[in-house]
Amino acid sequence: MNDLLGIADLDRATLERLVESSTRFRRSRDYGKGALAGGRIGLFFEKPSTRTRVSSEVAAVELGAYPVVLGQTEVGLGSRESVADVARVLDRYLDLIAMRVFDHRNLAEMAEYAQAPIVNLLSDLEHPCQAVADLLTISEHKPVADSVVTYVGDGNNVCHSLMMGVAKLGGEMRVICPPGYEPNQDLLAQVVGQVTVFSDPMAVDGSDVIYTDVWASMGQEAEARQRQEAFGDYQVDADMLGRARTDAIFLHCLPAHRGEEVTDEVVDHPRSRVFDQAENRLHSMKAILLDLLG
Structure with a gap:
């Protein structure tokens, strides 16, 4: 390298x-x-x-x-x-x-x-350094190759690195986002058959990992209101976590906007690994x- x-x-x-x-x-x-x-x-x-x-x-x-x-x-x-x-x-x-x-x-x-x-x-x-930490955190739960990793939210830089990493290590990656907020098409073309994009939040069913990030990244502040409306149905809450596997973990690269992309209950849930992830x-x-x- x-x-x-x-x-x-x-x-x-x-x-x-x-x-x-x-x-x-x-x-x-x-x-x-x-x-x-x-x-x-x-x-x-x-x-x-x-x-x-x-x-x-x-x-x-x-x-x-x-x-x-x-x-x-x-x-x-x-x-x-x-x-x-x-x-x-x-x-x-x-x-x-x-x-x-x-x-x-x-x-x-x-x-x-x-x-x-x-x-x-x-x-x-x-955001490749974040992705290496994410893959370490997932592997502490179960092998990435045996995992269904579901990212809910904006198809941004964090999503790009995560989906490329999960795909390269043989895992199944799902990206759930509103229409118009999908990941980069050139990157998706490299992982055809390994990464699937959904618009239905119910696609978290059976996930081993649920991951989210802020709806508006640095530099997108002017779009904040528009993005809140677009992502309103994509908040990770206890109901969404409950649709995943019973031992599924929650990840977030932080900082989290509690009450927006994720609820307090999920960030502080016993199966949340966000602070292990930050340490990693x-x-x-x-x-x-x-x-x-x-």
Whole structure:
């Protein structure tokens, strides 16, 4: 693995290796301690972050590397300075550049001009680091290959990476969303027969995992009212959870808008794994950094 721009770019063996490595980090906080001693890891955030920033910084430090955190104010990616020039400059200072950006094309351009590995910390197209943590969390419940994973909500970046990951590991993936909010058609074309899109919320029947995300992501605030109307019948509540298997778990990448895409009752349900899932962001980030630099 030279870069991690999206789950769509990985083969099954690489993805399995990342999940297995994440499991080892999950079992022992001391595993891999100091493995990247002296490493220089750049963390660029064009948009706000809690879990991604903290998990990435802590992962770097616990592996012995030095994280350098930058924001758009300092860098001016694509405005004050061209993406290509930013890539060439940071490449001289850093061993790895991880970025949270609005436009996935900027990641691709960074990867073109930088020799250092580029990691996607979230773009408009994919959220691969989240997906590795999601797959780890699912595998702690049952093997992904034996699971029916149902994503309810907007066919967004989180959905894209999750569906690609579940499909690559041999699981069954369902996406339930209102018409007009389906996942990216080019990505769906890569997983024909493994991912099915429904508009009927009742399609959660028999699921092993129910997953949801916010209805309006960062940058879509102007669409919030329209999206609330479109997604009104797609809230994950106790009734929907009850239609899944009796041991089904609930996942959410967080932050959750309680009372919108999910009820308090489900977030706080005994079968909710959202905080295990959040913790797993740390373990999966360590696995990704070690795979690229170890």
